[in-house]
Amino acid sequence: MMKKKVLTLVAAAACVSSFAFATPQTQFEQGQWQIDLGAWNPKAEADSSNWYGGSGDVSSDSKWNFQGGLSYAFTDKLALQYNYYGLKTDYKGERATDGDEHEVNLVYGLNKNFAVFAGWNRINNDLGGWSDTNNVAQIGLIAKAPLAKNFDIYAKGALGTKSTSMWEAGLGYSITPDLDINAGYRYLNTKLADKGDMPGLKDDANISYKGFIAGLSYRFGGGHKAAPVEEAPAPVYEAPAPAPVEAPHVYNDYYLDSIHFGFDEDQPLASEQGKLDNFVSVAKANPTEQFKLTGNTDSKGSDAYNTDLSKRRVDNVAQYAVNNGVPASQMILDYKSFHDPVSSNDTDQGRADNRRVDIWEHK
Structure with missing residues (x-):
């Protein structure tokens, strides 16, 4: 029993x-x-x-x-x-x-x-x-x-x-x-x-x-409704007023490189340091050329938040170039949010590919 x-x-x-x-x-x-x-x-x-x-x-x-x-x-x-x-x-x-x-x-x-x-x-x-x-x-x-x-x-x-x-x-x-x-x-x-x-x-x-x-x-x-103040400090970099165009000119963009970022981060990955330095070197070697910097994100979060995040990414890359001797007038800034993906946002690797700043030689 x-x-x-x-x-x-x-x-x-x-x-x-x-x-x-x-x-x-x-x-x-x-x-x-x-x-x-x-x-x-x-x-x-x-x-x-x-x-x-x-x-x-x-x-x-x-x-x-x-x-x-x-x-x-x-x-x-x-x-x-x-x-x-x-x-x-x-x-x-x-x-x-x-x-x-x-x-x-x-x-x-x-x-x-x-x-x-x-x-x-x-x-x-x-x-x-x-x-x-x-x-x-x-x-x-x-x-x-x-x-x-x-x-x-x-x-x-x-x-x-x-x-x-x-x-x-x-x-x-x-x-x-x-x-x-x-x-x-x-x-x-x-x-x-x-x-x-x-x-x-x-x-x-x-x-x-x-x-x-x-x-x-x-x-x-989910999705961010607004960027927290502490996560989105006002950028030091300020884009210069566009110079007046005296004569019509047709510009073409030639791809140079892409700088990648971590999830919800506006500072480049440490592994991208070589690409940043190469951009500075090319820009300084071609002082009469302009370069277009285009910010992108993955699809996580709202459009408004990602527009701000892509802007911060571009501003930080531009600020690095200015700090290393590239005139601000050589750069044109553009922000795409998540509307210009290069890979599928359905995978971790695809989203990592989309967190980037593309650099184009604008001439």
């Missing part, structure tokens, strides 16, 4: 501490929402030696559970996330666990590869006539990196109160920039009960949940 009780108790729902159910995000877009839908297939396992008369590990049967979540990005770095996890398992064809979990986290993106999160986790462990609720404070880390085109590998882990720990790892695939799917494996371990809380329990007991997890994420909304 005692072994039968232990086997039933072992199937109790565990306290879960995690960030996101679907492919976890490490970067956000202000005002954007994300919906996560899917399922996972856990089974519960515990060491029955914590009960009188028990020995060895015992476990419940696995069962598919609904999982869902909703997230909202306050800024490009900070998001609030709610997750729901069903905690139902079976044992020999009968219901062993009938609990659920509600989780709320604040997630902060450090960069495109890492994010941290902290929050609160409320788990109802319900089996038959015995029910208990765990309230867990948790903190964790998310890591994500590209593995191949449209494929990401991810991992996340967390520590929490109630002797809770968690890890998950898997793969994500981007169907579109706003829709992705994932599949992985999840393991969590938490306190089931303290000594004396459950019949026959002779010591504090933990329980683990483990199983495959899969889901889908969809993002919508």
Whole structure:
């Protein structure tokens, strides 16, 4: 009888501490929402030696559970996330666990590869006539990196109160920039009960949940409504008034080079230093020629914001040239926002190609 009780108790729902159910995000877009839908297939396992008369590990049967979540990005770095996890398992064809979990986290993106999160986790462990609720404070880390085109590998882990720990790892695939799917494996371990809380329990007991997890994420909304003052300082460079044209002249533009930028950044990538210096050298060697600088962005964000971003990119390249001896009168500035892409905005590489300032010899 005692072994039968232990086997039933072992199937109790565990306290879960995690960030996101679907492919976890490490970067956000202000005002954007994300919906996560899917399922996972856990089974519960515990060491029955914590009960009188028990020995060895015992476990419940696995069962598919609904999982869902909703997230909202306050800024490009900070998001609030709610997750729901069903905690139902079976044992020999009968219901062993009938609990659920509600989780709320604040997630902060450090960069495109890492994010941290902290929050609160409320788990109802319900089996038959015995029910208990765990309230867990948790903190964790998310890591994500590209593995191949449209494929990401991810991992996340967390520590929490109630002797809770968690890890998950898997793969994500981007169907579109706003829709992705994932599949992985999840393991969590938490306190089931303290000594004396459950019949026959002779010591504090933990329980683990483990199983495959899969889901889908969809993002919508977002985009900058206005550029923050601290992110868009007034440029030092001021374009000179155009010189009066004394006679008609047909100009042609001859492509020289493209200077590239990081996401939502107006300073060139460090790898573009050689291109900047080459532009300065060519301009100084041809003092009678003019050069057209055209700013471009990817399609993330509103048209108004990207017009301002493309302008800041052009102004900063022009300012670098002026600081290195190129007269302002040699440069013509133009801003295209995201309306002149050279690659598809549906891929990370395509968007990186579009974040640029094109330099043309104007003669």
